Amino acid sequence: MRGTPLDSLVSALRGAPPADADWFSVIELANRCWMAPALFVALEGCGGLPRLPADARDYLGFIHDRNRQRNLRLRSQLVEAVSALNRSGIQPILLKGAAIIFCAPERTLGARMMSDLDLLVEEGEQPAANAVLAELGYRAADGLHGIWRPQDAGMLELHGAGTVSGLDGSSIMDAANFSPATSDTARARLPAPALQALNLIVHDQIKEGDYWRGTIDLRHLHDLVELARRPPGVDWLHLSRIMRGRLQRNAFEMQLLTLRELFGVSIPDGLCRRAVPRGQHWRRMVQIRHPRLAAPLRFAGAVAWLGRRIRTKDVPRFTATDLVPRVVRKLKQGRREVAESLMGIHIGPKL
Helix, strand or coil: CCCCHHHHHHHHHCCCCCCCCCHHHHHHHHHHCCCHHHHHHHHHHHCCHHHCCHHHHHHHHHHHHHHHHHHHHHHHHHHHHHHHHHHCCCCCEEEHHHHHHHCCCHHHCCCCCCCEEEEECCHHHHHHHHHHHHHCCCEECCCCCCEECCCCCCEEEEECHHHCCCCCHHHHCCHHHEEEEEECCEEEEEECHHHHHHHHHHHHHHHCCHHHHCCCCHHHHHHHHHHHHCCCCCCHHHHHHHCCCHHHHHHHHHHHHHHHHHHCCCCCCCCCCCHHHHHHHHHHHHHHHCHHHHHHHHHHHHHHHHHHHHHCCCCCCCCHHHHHHHHHHHHHCCHHHHHHHHCCCCCCCCC
């Protein structure tokens, strides 16, 4: 029996592409998840490309090659910025996609799609760092976070410790959490795998609301898989001990359960046995695999997320006349739009 496009995509990313996959649907989903280049790299690595129809293989190759060219431009832009900061005595910490492409081997450089470059500096270094980047021609982007130049492939986001999802600032800036890295003459610091994983999980689950909405950002989930695969791996037990509060623990364990179910990531004995994260994971899988049950679960999740944002004062003010059309639009969404939302697919830049 043919699995869903998600099942086929995940199998291919794991290096075991199914023989009966509907590659048109798989590639459509991969595009919406920003995963088409990663799919090409995975299929190339396992020898699965010859099994694809020629047009599908050519399309994936084209998207991968274009993304690789873009990532080369992003890496050159990143090296330029880091080198300029180095000359002012600043050694930034690279986050998310920036950490991945800074030292990525040539074979995988084109795998990760991204929209911007995230750098972290000490709070006291921020004024000097802003001045250095302004000298390079960067300026604020109207209505968006970050700074940009018209000739570049993406924006830069300069973070202080207090703006990064994860631990409190003093713990984030602990030197033991980072390792030095160089690219050409640029010197930066990379977060330890556990800290990268923590930042991704807290960002998606808590900041972006995936925990309440039951959605999945497959691109970030795949980032976690790659972190777990590469030596030294991720110490999940260590992360479980430093998670603060029931909410963070629940979100963390739910994400681990999803990693295990979709990608076979090993979870230490004793983790993820509590009822709440297991129930949340079950709801998440139901939303993905059973469209008829998805709509009410999705609506309940959207309401819960809105309630969370209201409680934390992280929501724009709106009136009842604004709310009614928004609810109607949600209820009228077709199956494709529902599937996109359930998969955590973000049309437009997220990271």
